[in-house]
Amino acid sequence: MSSFKQLGLPNWLADSLNAMRITTPTEIQRHCIPEILLNGKNCIGGAKTGSGKTIAFATPMLSQWSKDPSGLFGLVLTPTRELAQQIAEQFVALGANMNIRVSLIVGGENYIKQNIELSSKPHFIIATPGRLAHHIINDDPLTTNLINSLQRLKFLVLDEADFLLTETFASDLQTIIKVLPQKNKRQTLLFTATITDQVKSLSSGDTEKFFTYEINNSKDNDGSIIPSTxxxxxxxxxxxxxxxxxxxxxxxxxxxxxxxxxxxxxxxxxxxxxxxxxxxxxxxxxxxxxxxxxxxxxxxxxxxxxxxxxxxxxxxxxxxxxxxxxxxxxxxxxxxxxxxxxxxxxxxxxxxxxxxxxxxxxxxxxxxxxxxxxxxxxxxxxxxxxxxxxxxxxxxxxxxxxxxxxxxxxxxxxxxxxxxxxxxxxxxxxxx
Known part of the structure; x- marks a missing residue:
């Protein structure tokens, strides 16, 4: 497949990608987007940094959201503030023509301002686990009503999943996941440059609903983990x-x-x-x-x-x-x-x-x-x-x-x- 339209993305999203000078899908995008978007699969995607993983999970989410753009639709968790900001910027750029509302929820920023933002019913939340867990623990049903929104989302993404699934984030992830819809009522997408046993274990016993794609075992063409360049x-x-x-x-x-x-x-x-x-x-x-x-x-x-x-x-x-x-x-x-x-x-x-x-x-x-x-x-x-x-x-x-x-x-x-x-x-x- 040589174009994003052929992968099943709507015209408006293909146009947004073209405006960003992204015209040809990468390997990870060609394999994962149709499985997520057209087949409704959960996904584990493994590819080196710079291979286009964000587009691979963002575009099918945005495509589905555009059919009924109301309420909280997706949550992306990532380990660092800078990476969360980068992902949020891409979501905003891709959905600019569709009046998308994206909330960036990370530590170090004004907590009250974030509360107000969450109460305005964003379509997507891009967050670091610690700060989002703190908002959940202190949620006020009369104002933010965050838990109620999270219980209705359709997509959960773990970006840099290998790192998120370590002990460092275990407590915060547990706080977040327990308020989300059950596995069979949402799509779960895990993307990383390193697919560990912990990442793989999430798809065990559920292979029919999980699609796993790892580019050459995340190795270069000559079999090396390190690129030849x-x-x-x-x-x-x-x-x-x-x-x-x-x-x-x-x-x-x-x-x-x-x-x-x-x-x-x-x-x-x-x-x-x-x-x-x-x-x-x-x-x-x-x-x-x-x-x-x-x-x-x-x-x-x-x-x-x-x-x-x-x-x-x-x-x-x-x-x-x-x-x-x-x-x-x-x-x-x-x-x-x-x-x-x-x-x-x-x-x-x-x-x-x-x-x-x-x-x-x-x-x-x-x-x-x-x-x-x-x-x-x-x-x-x-x-x-x-x-x-x-x-x-x-x-x-x-x-x-x-x-x-x-x-x-x-x-x-x-x-x-x-x-x-x-x-x-x-x-x-x-x-x-």
Missing amino acids: LSLYYIMIPEHVKEAYLYHIITSTQYLESTIIIFCNRTHIVEMLRRTLYKLDIRVTSLHSQMPQQERTNSLHRFRANVARVLIATDVASRGLDIPQVGMVINYDIPMDPDTFIHRSGRTARAGKNGDSLSFVTPKDVNRIIAIEDRIGMKMTEFNQIYDTAVIKKSLNKVTRAKRESIMMMEKEGFGERRSNQRSKNNKSLRS
Whole structure:
């Protein structure tokens, strides 16, 4: 099938896609849209980031909704605020000509304003589980009447389903799902880049009503989990000079014009690196869970607009975000979970473009690298474009000075205290 109309989508939706310059269905869209839309199937869809999964679940939902556009029709749950915002923007763009009402329900935003929005009977809710669970627990039948609306919806979507079905979200998901219609009265759509056993288990014993499609087991044409356009490198360096090597690499001739995402395991390191690189005149921004939501939104917009060419982030940026111009991903810290490495690397080499992934490896990281190489079925290549003497001569002293000043300023501002206070708030039902 070569067009969205041939997949069964109505003319108005095909026109909306065309206006967004989306004219040819991707593989995941070609296989999943007809099963969801025409056959009424539940669906598990597995495909790499950038393959068009959002369109694969959004368009059949919107197509069915347009036949009777009243009341709450669908709920999309996703693990991060940024991904929820991105999905909400796509729903709004696709349904712009149909007066669609979409509510974005995520942590960090005004709770009362969200209550008012929910009481206006949106057609679709795009939410992070923690914040939506909090609204359900505190629902007022005389105002919001959220539970009553949720009991009538027709679609439930779990985006990044493998992550949502972990212990992290278990309590909030339970709160949400218990107020939804029974399985046989709604369609359930699960999409992810990694189909885990937990995801697969949801279709067990119900194969007639579930359609599962995974593109080549989420592998590339040559059988690799990593696309052939992505080059994987590692560099062995001592822990105490990582910042100097980082600065030297991102200012090298090879990467001076590249858009780069740097992943760290802790928010404190993200903040330290952001301040350090800013002092060294790098156009840098950051993204992590301890930032106010407006700052997070502004930061991502700055990076997408290339106002900042370097984004330093925790794993809130590792999943699903559509930032097509990223030329390089740097794992400043090596993740514990090999699948996290795969998701991080998926921020570059998207849609057939070339990209580089570079991992900083200290002696304590060797076992993690071995686990990652076992998971992806390939070995990384040693990065040989940098020499110790050059780093020491050009970068070490000024980077060390900038780092020291950044740490002193963070201590003066009580960054650690602020982070501790935020953690206490997060433990009170306002999670996202």
